[in-house]
Amino acid sequence: QVHLEESGGGSVQAGGSLRLSCVASGYIYSMGWFRQAPGKEREGVSVIWTGSGFIEYADSVSGRFTVSQDNAKNTVYLQMNSLKPEDTGMYYCAANEGPRNGNFFQENYFSNWGQGTQVTVSS
Numbered sequence: 001q002v003h004l005e006e007s008g009g010g011s012v013q014a015g016g017s018l019r020l021s022c023v024a025s026g027y028i029y030s031m032g033w034f035r036q037a038p039g040k041e042r043e044g045v046s047v048i049w050t051g052s053g054f055i056e057y058a059d060s061v062s063g064r065f066t067v068s069q070d071n072a073k074n075t076v077y078l079q080m081n082s083l084k085p086e087d088t089g090m091y092y093c094a095a096n097e098g099p100r101n102g103n104f105f106q107e108n109y110f111s112n113w114g115q116g117t118q119v120t121v122s123s
Helices: none
Strands: 004-007 010-013 018-024 030-036 043-049 054-057 065-070 075-080 089-096 117-122
Touching: 004 089, 018 030, 018 089, 018 117, 030 075, 043 065, 043 075, 054 065, 075 089
Parallel strands: 010 117
Antiparallel strands: 004 018, 018 075, 030 043, 030 089, 043 054, 065 075, 089 117
8 A cells, every 4th residue: 555645734824825745655546635624524625636637626625726746756736725714624635546436535435545734724
């Protein structure tokens, strides 16, 4: 399995920006970003399929968040702009090493997970 290491979380005022990074120890076929607020289910934020560059965004972040990749570094970035207090939560990256069927915004779609990085947005 692949090891994932996340970074970039922190505290920011509403309207601000953060960029999260997730570095994989090896090749990944797909990588997702998920977040979880206290007392809530983990929800999908975005998924990128690295070979094609195809990206899916959750409606809640579309237009504000942008995913990018650096395949040579096995790294995926999540640029978060115009942050809102409701974006607060623990953010996780997740990855698969090959194609898989299923709903990619469900956490059981992914087999490998990072440790999470906290994002706090204040009003």
